[in-house]
Amino acid sequence: MGIWFHKEEQLFQIITPNTEYCIQIADQRYVGHVYYGKRLEDPRCGYLLRTGEQPFTPSVNQREKGMFMDNFPFEYPTYGVGDYRESCLNVRTKKGYRGCELAYEDYRILENKPGLPGLPATFGKGQTLEIRCKDSVIGLAVILRYSIFDDSDAIIRSVSLENESQQPLYVEKVLSACLDMDAEEFELLTLNGSWARERCMERSPLSYGKHGVSSVRGESSHQEHPFLAVMERRGDQDRGQVYAMNFVYSGNFLAQAEKSQFNSLRMVMGIHPEGFEWVLEPGGCFTAPEIVCVYSNQGLGGMSHIFHDLYRNHLIRSPYLHTKRPVLINNWEATYFDFDSDKLLSIAKEAKKSGIEMLVMDDGWFGHRNHDDSSLGDWQVNEEKLKGGLKSLVDNVRAEGLLFGIWFEPEMISPDSKLYNDHPDWAFQLPGREGTLSRAQYVLDLSRQEVVDYAYESVASILRSADISYVKWDMNRQLSDVGSLYLDSTRQGECFHRYVLGVYQLQERLLQEFPDLLLENCSGGGARFDPGMLYYSPQIWCSDDMDPVERLTIQEGTALIYPLGTIGAHVCDCPNHTTGRTTPFATRGHVALAGTFGYELDITRISKEDREQIPGQIQLYHKYQPLIREGDYYRIGSWRETNRYDCWQVVSKDQKEALITYVQVLAEPNYHSRKLYLKGLNPQAEYRLEIEDKDALEKKSAQGKGYAACLLQLDGQVYSGRLLMQGGLLVQRMDGDFQSLLFHLVQNS
Ligand code: DGJ
Numbered sequence: 001m002g003i004w005f006h007k008e009e010q011l012f013q014i015i016t017p018n019t020e021y022c023i024q025i026a027d028q029r030y031v032g033h034v035y036y037g038k039r040l041e042d043p044r045c046g047y048l049l050r051t052g053e054q055p056f057t058p059s060v061n062q063r064e065k066g067m068f069m070d071n072f073p074f075e076y077p078t079y080g081v082g083d084y085r086e087s088c089l090n091v092r093t094k095k096g097y098r099g100c101e102l103a104y105e106d107y108r109i110l111e112n113k114p115g116l117p118g119l120p121a122t123f124g125k126g127q128t129l130e131i132r133c134k135d136s137v138i139g140l141a142v143i144l145r146y147s148i149f150d151d152s153d154a155i156i157r158s159v160s161l162e163n164e165s166q167q168p169l170y171v172e173k174v175l176s177a178c179l180d181m182d183a184e185e186f187e188l189l190t191l192n193g194s195w196a197r198e199r200c201m202e203r204s205p206l207s208y209g210k211h212g213v214s215s216v217r218g219e220s221s222h223q224e225h226p227f228l229a230v231m232e233r234r235g236d237q238d239r240g241q242v243y244a245m246n247f248v249y250s251g252n253f254l255a256q257a258e259k260s261q262f263n264s265l266r267m268v269m270g271i272h273p274e275g276f277e278w279v280l281e282p283g284g285c286f287t288a289p290e291i292v293c294v295y296s297n298q299g300l301g302g303m304s305h306i307f308h309d310l311y312r313n314h315l316i317r318s319p320y321l322h323t324k325r326p327v328l329i330n331n332w333e334a335t336y337f338d339f340d341s342d343k344l345l346s347i348a349k350e351a352k353k354s355g356i357e358m359l360v361m362d363d364g365w366f367g368h369r370n371h372d373d374s375s376l377g378d379w380q381v382n383e384e385k386l387k388g389g390l391k392s393l394v395d396n397v398r399a400e401g402l403l404f405g406i407w408f409e410p411e412m413i414s415p416d417s418k419l420y421n422d423h424p425d426w427a428f429q430l431p432g433r434e435g436t437l438s439r440a441q442y443v444l445d446l447s448r449q450e451v452v453d454y455a456y457e458s459v460a461s462i463l464r465s466a467d468i469s470y471v472k473w474d475m476n477r478q479l480s481d482v483g484s485l486y487l488d489s490t491r492q493g494e495c496f497h498r499y500v501l502g503v504y505q506l507q508e509r510l511l512q513e514f515p516d517l518l519l520e521n522c523s524g525g526g527a528r529f530d531p532g533m534l535y536y537s538p539q540i541w542c543s544d545d546m547d548p549v550e551r552l553t554i555q556e557g558t559a560l561i562y563p564l565g566t567i568g569a570h571v572c573d574c575p576n577h578t579t580g581r582t583t584p585f586a587t588r589g590h591v592a593l594a595g596t597f598g599y600e601l602d603i604t605r606i607s608k609e610d611r612e613q614i615p616g617q618i619q620l621y622h623k624y625q626p627l628i629r630e631g632d633y634y635r636i637g638s639w640r641e642t643n644r645y646d647c648w649q650v651v652s653k654d655q656k657e658a659l660i661t662y663v664q665v666l667a668e669p670n671y672h673s674r675k676l677y678l679k680g681l682n683p684q685a686e687y688r689l690e691i692e693d694k695d696a697l698e699k700k701s702a703q704g705k706g707y708a709a710c711l712l713q714l715d716g717q718v719y720s721g722r723l724l725m726q727g728g729l730l731v732q733r734m735d736g737d738f739q740s741l742l743f744h745l746v747q748n749s
Helices: 043-049 062-069 299-314 341-354 389-399 418-422 449-465 489-513 548-559 585-592 614-630 694-702 706-714 721-727
Strands: 002-006 011-015 019-026 030-038 089-092 103-110 126-135 140-149 155-163 169-182 186-192 200-205 209-215 227-232 242-247 253-259 264-270 278-280 285-296 328-330 358-361 403-408 470-473 518-521 539-541 598-600 632-637 645-651 657-664 673-676 686-691 718-720 729-732 739-747
Touching: 002 103, 002 126, 002 140, 011 043, 011 126, 011 140, 019 043, 030 043, 030 103, 030 169, 030 285, 140 299, 155 169, 169 242, 169 285, 186 209, 186 253, 200 548, 227 253, 227 264, 227 299, 242 253, 242 264, 242 299, 264 285, 278 285, 278 489, 285 299, 299 632, 328 341, 341 358, 341 389, 341 614, 358 470, 389 403, 389 449, 403 449, 449 489, 489 518, 548 585, 548 632, 548 645, 585 614, 585 657, 585 739, 614 657, 686 706, 686 721, 694 706, 706 729, 718 721
Parallel strands: 328 358, 328 598, 358 403, 403 470, 470 518, 518 539
Antiparallel strands: 002 011, 011 019, 019 030, 089 169, 103 126, 126 140, 140 155, 155 285, 169 264, 169 278, 186 200, 186 227, 209 253, 227 242, 242 285, 253 264, 632 645, 645 657, 657 739, 673 729, 686 718, 686 739
16 A cells, blocks of 8 residues: 556556555546545556547647546536536635636645644544646635555545635635546535434435535534445445545535436535635635545445544544443433532432442533523632532542543623623624524634633632543533624635634643543534544544433444544433433433443432442443444444434444444344344354343343343353354344443453
8 A cells, every 4th residue: 555656657546455545647637536445556447537438638638628527537627617527725815816727736744643733633653645746727725635554444535725826825625635537426425404403314315416414503513424435236234445534634624426417426525605705815825624524335334344443543632542431420411500509419419329430510610501592611610509619519420439530611601791891802703793692602712812812711720729530521502693893894804714723722722731531522412523533532422312222323423433432422311401302221321322322310319220220231331331432333234224223333343342232122023033133253163152141041041031041141151253244133023112221342362
């Protein structure tokens, strides 16, 4: 693997362990996309650009250049000069003219993977190809960047713009990557949703025209996700070609696939151009965030493995990445705003008895915040609630033997706050227009350094004041009225991006000052679950919906791209606060185990029967967390598709161990057992099966439930990997909806 330039063929070859990406300089100036897919290892592939067939190649037939522009597979298409498909770049000159055309200038191959200024970026031992192009009419240089790592099949792309002219240039659009290819029989795969139902997978036909997802909400959003894949129509978890892109960014995005008149397909991704404009001063440089490109010919499962390993090995920096996170209990659904230090201490005491390791104090500990309509920005402890102050509470919790974590929402400002009273100009706003409230709050203008500094000090001074191990960083509204009283009129289009840069700066500073802090990002549930935030926090709150049945779909969509160890998941109380559904405590635990695992309930008030299950669940967490965190994830069955059950599996990298979680969502009448076709095992190896929560099954068996007796018989059985994968594991139908089982396979030595 590596990156090469073949001079004779004018061909760049980027080879990863299993894939290859080829680029050619065509007609001596156009940077064309030749190939992306399984390894070819043949630099004679340049004919795939079809320039030989083209009577319209500009050097041959300048008269028909337009036909060339609208058909050629560009690595980085530009607006305004004859390519009518979606462009990646649109620049306006001082005189107001738009239009840009890039000519190849030169290249370099770096023996490393550079970081990106102020932005999250993948890192590690790798190589990078930089192709430099130029529009000499307007004096704009464009650097296209492609990076690879020795141990990954992902290709990381980004773009930098440099103004080499004497005039400012106005960048109206700068996407980060384009992928032009032939439109085979592809379908589109996206992740869509809303609050409490984030990242649900959706496959749709890819017809002519433009299709995609986007956000102009100032964050990656609950609604759509900065991910897009095209996959073979007959492809599934294990089979078929998939091309995917994921944006390492947490703000507005555009992700689009376009099938054109000539049956070509163009995938693009980058910062959404709506509301965006960046002033590039002479000598100035703008770098667009990274895109992770993945090709898999082993279906969605193959794609997921590439993303998971890339993010674990080359994106998440936290010292907690490869360690067990403390089992936490969060008081949000336990108390909402109605708590004081006595209440928190009573939760901590009870939690300790069950083996819980950290208490997290959620929203409502500062200012006069007894509801969600005040005090954001006033990060002073409410001593009516926390008698004796924060340090005293933290010390008491620590004395109980628990760690302490705290909630913040540093990007926001409540109109009902001292901060707003003192600095109304610190909120984003459109002068003369009444601001749009959402959850009764405005958004701080983080394009302004003094505001970033204030937000930073608010959080940091609290962290300096007590022994705090964990921060939940929340963000509870999407951006609107995005205008800055600080930026001048030419720079209002920079607000959205500067806001995101402000968030990144804040979190970077926090990690520099508090390197041992465990940071969990959150945004009204999972509205900012994206690779950008993972660069700062090893885990992200996945959704406010903790109903285990809803979580099956949400966590399946999230795990399509992100490793299970990043997925914030808690056991909640019932009836569930979002859906009103009642589910077994054991099932809530099994589903939360496929994430960071913790509790969000009033442990002093739940039933004795539920409380007594907590120590056992925590034992399961300690037993399986390393496997869940580090292993390969396989999807066996999806509730979305089966309408009956859900099942996933995690296999250790050495294939010696596996954990299978099975959820029978609905009990079916007159049916006995189901075969689960396992994956990723060593076909030759023998595995001993262990079934978890045997006590519960034994109780059922003693009550005469035949299915429980049958399931118990599986315990201790030895199967070959081949048998379990080809023949399947036989699972009995259980009584009742929402039942779940955990199977552990350990290779016989
Ligand atoms: C939204 C989060 O997702 C919840 O977990 C909780 O922290 C609330 N915000 C608090 O306002």
